[in-house]
Amino acid sequence: MQKKVNRIAVLTSGGDSPGMNAAVRAVVRTGLFYGLEVFGIMRGYQGLIEDDIFKMESRSVANIIQRGGTILKTARCKEFYTPEGRKKAYEVLKRRGIDGLVIIGGDGSFKGAMALSKEYDIPCIGLAGTIDKDIAGTDFTIGFDTAVNTAIEAIDKIRDTADAHDRLFIVEVMGRDAGYIALHSGIATGAENILIPERKTNINAIIDSLVEKERRRKLVNIIVVAEGDEIGGANEVARLVKERMPNIDARVCILGHIQRGGSPTGIDRLIASRMGYHAVECLIEGRHNVFVGIQNNRMNYIPLDSVGKKKGTISEEWMKIVKILAS
Numbered sequence: 001m002q003k004k005v006n007r008i009a010v011l012t013s014g015g016d017s018p019g020m021n022a023a024v025r026a027v028v029r030t031g032l033f034y035g036l037e038v039f040g041i042m043r044g045y046q047g048l049i050e051d052d053i054f055k056m057e058s059r060s061v062a063n064i065i066q067r068g069g070t071i072l073k074t075a076r077c078k079e080f081y082t083p084e085g086r087k088k089a090y091e092v093l094k095r096r097g098i099d100g101l102v103i104i105g106g107d108g109s110f111k112g113a114m115a116l117s118k119e120y121d122i123p124c125i126g127l128a129g130t131i132d133k134d135i136a137g138t139d140f141t142i143g144f145d146t147a148v149n150t151a152i153e154a155i156d157k158i159r160d161t162a163d164a165h166d167r168l169f170i171v172e173v174m175g176r177d178a179g180y181i182a183l184h185s186g187i188a189t190g191a192e193n194i195l196i197p198e199r200k201t202n203i204n205a206i207i208d209s210l211v212e213k214e215r216r217r218k219l220v221n222i223i224v225v226a227e228g229d230e231i232g233g234a235n236e237v238a239r240l241v242k243e244r245m246p247n248i249d250a251r252v253c254i255l256g257h258i259q260r261g262g263s264p265t266g267i268d269r270l271i272a273s274r275m276g277y278h279a280v281e282c283l284i285e286g287r288h289n290v291f292v293g294i295q296n297n298r299m300n301y302i303p304l305d306s307v308g309k310k311k312g313t314i315s316e317e318w319m320k321i322v323k324i325l326a327s
C-alpha cells in the first residue's frame, strides 16, 4: 500500500560535489509545490542524529543553483553505520514527524539509507551525488562533469608549461576506487597515458614507450593517474620512471580537492534539477527506497539495496581510443 508522505527532509552526505546545491533547491521547491513541508538536515547523517534540522522555504534555496559545495554542509558519519546511530536518527525523525528522506550522496550514503529504511520503514530516495561517477545504473552523477572540466582546465595549463620545457608531467586526479575522472579528462586533454584502478598498470611498458619517445625526441608527455591506481598515485609513478630514466625532466602535479569545488557546469545543474524533482515525485507516488539515476537520458530508479560501485565497467573501446589517439 502506498505510504503517504507529508513532511520530507533532505541531506547531503559523503564528499561534496558541485551541483549538490542545485539538487537541494530542486527537492525543496518541488516538495513545496506539492504542498509538503520540507526540512533541511545539516552535516548529513551526523546532523540527523544530533537533530540539527531546520524548516526550509522557497527563499532558503534562492541564489544557490550556481554555487559549489553544499549549503547543508556534509560529513562522513561513522555512527550512522551502527544500529545505535540509526536508532537515534529514527527517533529524531519520529519526534519531528518527518516521513520521507532524500539523501544526496554516493554509494556509502545509500547503504546507510537502505539500512534505515529496512529497520524503521522510513521511505528513502537517493540522488547520485559524487564527483567519482562510481555508481552503477546511472550515466551521470551530480558533480562528475564539473570535476572533469576542472581537471581538463588544469591539465591544459600543465601542457602549456610542459611544452615550453619539453617535460614529462604526471598529473594525479581524484578517484579512490574509480578512474572515470582520469579517463574522461585524460582523453579530453590528449594525455599520452591514463592509469586507472579498473585496469592493471604495466609500468614497465609505459617506461619502455617513454624511452622510445625520448629516442625520437618526443619529450612532452602527460600521464594522468587516478589516485586509486594500483601503482599508488603520481609520486610513485614518478619514482619508478626516474629509477629507469634518471635524466628525464619530469614533474608531478596533484590536482586534489580543487576538483570538488567550483560552480557546477550546465550539465550538473540540469541533472541535479531533474533528479531532485523526480526524487520528490518518487516519495509522493510511493516508489520508495530507490536512487534516482539517468540512463540514456531517461530517469532510472535503482533499488537502494542493489547499489554497487561501478568498478570494472570501463569500455574496451574507450581504452582503444586512448591508445590510438596518443600514439
Ligand code: F6P
Pocket (backbone or CB within 6 Å): 014, 015, 016, 130, 131, 132, 174, 175, 176, 177, 227, 260
Ligand atoms: O568524493 C569522492 C572523493 O573526492 C574521492 O575521489 C577522493 O578519494 C575522496 O573523496 C577524498 O575524500 P576526502 O575529502 O575525505 O579527503
